[in-house]
Amino acid sequence: MIHGTHLFQDPFDPYSNPPAYRRLVGKFIYLTNTRPGLSFSVNQLAQFMENPTITHHDAALKVLRYIKGSPSLGLFYPSSSTLHLNAYSDSDWTSCPDTRRSTTGFCIFLGNSLISWKSKKQRIVSRSSCEAEYRALAITSCEITWLTFMLYDLQHLHITPASLYCDNQSVIHIATNPVFH
Structure with missing residues (x-):
């Protein structure tokens, strides 16, 4: 998400397809199991699953573009590491x-x-x-x-x-x- 962006509930800008937004955010939630860098953005998007707006959908598309542009990012567990x-x-x-x-x-x-x-x-x-x-x-x-x-x-x-x-x-x-x- 863009730094400094704060999403909020706006009753005058509803998104036309809420089930599609919910499915997309649900897939993002699944991805947070291996992509911890998405946790904050997905947390923000998941708060508006009941009544998403066009702004929320645009923010979700930015997260989707980020995921598409960085497919190799994820968790890495080296074989030699201190256990602290x-x-x-x-x-x-x-x-x-x-x-x-x-x-x-x-x-x-x-x-x-x-x-x-x-x-x-x-x-x-x-x-x-x-x-x-x-x-x-x-x-x-x-x-x-x-x-x-x-x-x-x-x-x-x-x-x-x-x-x-x-x-x-x-x-x-x-x-x-x-x-x-």
Whole structure:
């Protein structure tokens, strides 16, 4: 999608064939299993499956052109890699113009291989960017905990702690200070 584009519900610009839009977005959702770079765009498009507009359809066609122009992009798992979890967390505060809810995004790597990712709208409206980022960090830490238990079940004892990266200094300060917990 074009950087800075925010899709919203427009009742005056309906798309003439909503079932075709739904089928296209459904195929995009299936592709996110192997193309994590599509997750955010597909998340945005899937929010308007009930009443799509021409603008939403145009955005979906841009995603389709991107997929057609980059068929070799996808997941790669090298045979030699360190088995250390690295996670990156981010949030887009009040990114939805209709509901004012934030979008959480994270990606988790095992060595150099991407093994888990998500882009999802948060359930509640955050009052600050710090709150939205902290919620994203909490969701990411839950996913790290689940992956650590899964690695343990697969007989891999994770000796070093996982690294969790966040770009918000306030959230880092709150998360590292045990008094706030």
